[in-house]
Amino acid sequence: MAKIIVVSHYTKSLINFRGDLIKSISKLGHDVIALGPEKGYENELKKLGAEFIQIPLDRTGGNPAKDLKTLLSLIKVINKIEPDIVLSYAIKPVIYGSLAARILKVEAVYSMITGLGYVFTRDKGKEGILKKVVKILYKEALKNNKAVFFQNPDDMEFFRSEKILDNRTQAVLINGSGVNIDRFYYVSPPIKPLSFLLIARLIWDKGIGVYVEAARKLKSRHPEVSFKLLGPFDSNPAAIKKNDVEKWISEGIIEYLGETEDVRPYIANSSVYVLPSYYREGTPRSILEAMAMGRPIITTNAPGCKETVKEGVNGFLVPTKDPYSLARAMEKFIQNPDLIISMGKESRKIAEMKYDVNTVNNIILKTMSLI
Template sequence: MKIAVLSSHTSSLFWFRMDMMKDFVKKGHTVIALGSEPEAHWKRKFEAHNIDYRQLHVERNGINPLKDLKTLKSLYNFMKKERPDKIFAYQAKTVVYGSIAAKINGISEVYSLIAGLGSIFRGKGLKNNIVKTIMKMEYWVACKCSKKVLFQNHDDKNEFIQNGLIEDEKTVIINGSGVDLEKFKPTPLPEAPAFLFIGRLIKDKGIMEYLDACREVKRRHPEARCLLVGPYDTNPSALKSEELHPYIESGIIEYYGEQSDVRDFIAQCSTFVLPSYHEGTPKTVLEAMAMGRAIITSDAPGCRETVTDGKNGFLVKVKDVQDLINKMEYLVLNQDASRIMGAEGVEVAKEKYDVKRVNKTILKIMALN
């Protein structure tokens, strides 16, 4: 079969969906990946895995209706020409316009993944509420055009059902993107306590809470390290370089920018921290768990599924810097706890988040196994 995988962010497509697409190829299917970034930069990277890559005209964070119509037209023309047998779409714009374009072209095998609802869906204010109302209408249409809609946590699924966007029988829960346990393996913890945040530098990821907590933890425990890995972003809540610079200059934060391979940085930490406001299922948390790191993350949609509080890490209240400081300091003072929690996390990764199991579930849902 010919399978099209749609995303509005090429980097996410390559790093988060490659294992799934490779499994499609192993089953003998043709895979075409569509993302937002130029073919000149990405085509060879995808071709190395026997996947064709095409650039899609999509603006990930924009709300210009004329540009969105261009996205719809681009997807319509692609599907009219290529006639894919099945479509896997994730991220808001490609879910919405991909499912509509498929419906117009008579393609019924659309599988949409809701990998987190984002800041607009859970935000407040007049402008936000107007955009949210439009988004709900678009998601309702997308769900009608999809054969199955996949969710990575029950909070997001229930949100859709309670808002009348989808019927329960059309939904499926999967355990995130999974983690490659052959690539992410346990490594020894460092001698000194060290914390690590990996993610796009947007405020909804809890980056400001992490920075403020690190400032206080470093003041109390100068021997502790606080690492930060991730790119700046175009999201409306993106952190600006001038906001981060004082933390770097004062030695609170060690900033390493965007990295294509995060394993060396996970190996340098004893605890992984992601105080995000909402997620689908955070892949970086799964990778850190697989490498034997204790986790501190939010008691928030998508995050709370990854941690049993006190077992493989701690859950902290959303936007509560003091709660985060308390949990970080506890692990500075009780380094054996990091080791015990890290070992527990490895078992959770094996039992629940092994990418082979996750992809096997997706293959079954899409009738590709």
Template sequence: MIKPRILIICSVSYSLLNFRKDFIEELIQNGYEVWCAAPDFYDDSIKKIKAMGAHPVEFNLQRKGLNPFKDFKSVGELKKIMKELEIDFVFAYTIKPVIYGSFAAQQLNIKTFSLITGLGFTFSGVSFKARFLGQISRILYKLSLRKNNVAIFQNVDDQNLFLKQHILPKNKKSYVVNGSGINLERFRFKKSNEFNQGGAVNFILIGRLMVEKGIELFLDTALSVHKKNGNANFHVVGSPPEDLTFLASRLKKLHEEGVIIYYGRQEDVRPFLYGGDIFVLPTYYREGVPRSILEALSVGMPIITTVTPGCRETVIEGRNGFLIPPKELDPLIEAVNFFLDNPEKIEEMGRESRKLAEQKFDVHLVNTDLLKIINQNKK
């Protein structure tokens, strides 16, 4: 029996291993031959993709900015790959793979499933550049999705925005899934002795250290609380973009002054999650559902995050954490002080986080939904 071939298109190969590994394996178990297209495969990622039973294929993609010549070259390369491999279905995620993968697939009448993994700063930025890129992104999304088969969103706010702004035609099928899901075994629940035992309370932020993700608010909070309360530790895991030299300097300075503990980028964040008490992400960056929060939910940490779309889905207010307004310092300090004043709530609320991860964000539940969407719409 000939297996249907599905091409997964992404913008960075590590996301296939970190975020889509379980999905790829479940596609293979369900009888699909899986090909993975990315612009930056390296020896180790190729080996790991093949070990999963999938097939890597590389194409050129300029991840950032707009260069019509290079971008349309990507469309041509993807079209060639689809044609030569006789691809039956395309599954693309993140903005450029969705847009250019859709353009290529449309020319070959290949059914396409587009996963919108958040809208990024181009839909929420206030600078001229961000607003300009936002307008271009809207136009390209609209052109690429009008003949697409299915659009899949990771939160209902993004789906509603696409429909309200007529980016997605109302007659097109669209679905919402609960983020990328989290592997509950890999991010196991904390053991009893890993919860706070009455010592200093550890607040931790993990992720790409972009201004839009609230890193400066976290640092301002650390400064404010550090002056008044010696019972709080603030941990930062991640690294800022190369162009944010001012942020790199500030992180180094605050680390040297003992205000924060800065670890830089880490391949495996699990030891830091098990050593932390409360996870903090004061972001206003529009993600589908932040992966870092899902990891923290799974290990059993209370969450402090914002009402930004994609984040609000991860917190039941007062039960497993707190939702605060984005870009506001005082509510963040207030939420931090709650846990300093009520450390006995850390384990109780952490257990509620794990329950939410099990009930809503288990990767196998999310992948079951994705497979159901693909199987229902592949004819």
């Protein structure tokens, strides 16, 4: 029996994105200790087989004093638990979780790169300096990792070309976080009324502004079509403000659905899933969930997104930051609604063959010598 610490940047993500992995590790007889900054999810994590410990971590802030507090807290927790394995994901947990484990000479340290995020979408001014700092921290932190999991080949190549990853460290490519294809089951998409859906944290880099602009262009020609937006407001530096969303609603362009604990009913009530992201995703979980439920996909030809679509088979790829191309792709479904059914079925097939969470997790478990 091994003791495994899983370090997260957002406690809820331990359930939504790592729940199946935690459950699998626990069922194998290992002890799982989940670390995250927010309380309130202890019972759900317990059901998955994990103990929860709160740590101080500001996932979007850039205060060095707060980050030092995070590192010291992780050192304290890891020293007390004496784990056999430390697995971290997202920027700050990977950096500070790996550094803490290295200081304490934990032998089996693993990291998961779940996209490059906001820091790597901007290259000027303060963001450009921050990008350089993060690259240095990544390089130092990953030195002691036995393996690093990447959710798309572009991120893996970036870490290699920038020499962030030591040649001795194993790079393992996985198909995103995977999706539970039993929980996200196929539902035939509604054609009338036809609707588009975007699910994301409300930050500009997810392409929400591009989606709104494309919807504005189409609404005048197709007033019967609805354009839905689902997701929470966020503290990210690129966060969308409430008055922006209120303006879109008052214009009659967007239906804002708020946030939810369960996206399945909203996907089931939509025709086509859209994510025009330029965020440097790992592999967007929302796309995988929509695919598993049989929705055609429109997304960008960007790292992490482009791997989910076979052009003209289960959807369409569009350039980033291009509302005109996005509107044209969306209009193909309005003019040819039969494509929604046929491409949606192809999405489901791809989800079953490529993105089944059990297949993805087995690669992780084998790499960590747990099976």
